[in-house]
Amino acid sequence: MIDDGRAGSSQQTYGHHPVYLARERQSRLYHFVYYKNTHGMLIESSKNSDSLIFNSVGGNVHFIIILGQQNP
Numbered sequence: 158m159i160d161d162g163r164a165g166s167s168q169q170t171y172g173h174h175p176v177y178l179a180r181e182r183q184s185r186l187y188h189f190v191y192y193k194n195t196h197g198m199l200i201e202s203s204k205n206s207d208s209l210i211f212n213s214v215g216g217n218v219h220f221i222i223i224l225g226q227q228n229p
Contacts (some may be wrong), residue, residue, distance in 0.1 A: 174191070174192075174193045175191075175192050175198075175200055175211075176189070176190070176191050176192075177189070177190040177192075177209060178190075186224070186225065186226055187224075187225050187226075188222065188223065188224050188225075189221075189222070189223040189224075189225070190209070190220075190221070190222050190223075191219070191220070191221040191222075191223075192211050192218070192219070192220050192221075193218070193219040193220075194213045194216050194217070194218050194219075195216040195217050196213060196214045196215050196216030197213070197214045198211065198212060198213040198214065199212040199213075200212070
């Protein structure tokens with residue numbers, strides 16, 4: 158359940174849920190990365206590099222990668 162923002166709502170989502178979506182310029186293919194963790198994490202990226210680094214302290218991890226040829 159996701160918190161709906163109303164006062165007194167008890168539907169909360171805990172943890173960190175970063176999402177990364179990219180579309181390649183030449184091939185126009187896309188990729189989507191979803192990384193969910195209930196503990197703290199550090200995500201590193203650089204404009205000069207083609208890498209994305211996910212560091213997590215522990216906890217339950219849900220990692221999903223989707224590759225596609227059409228718009229997501």
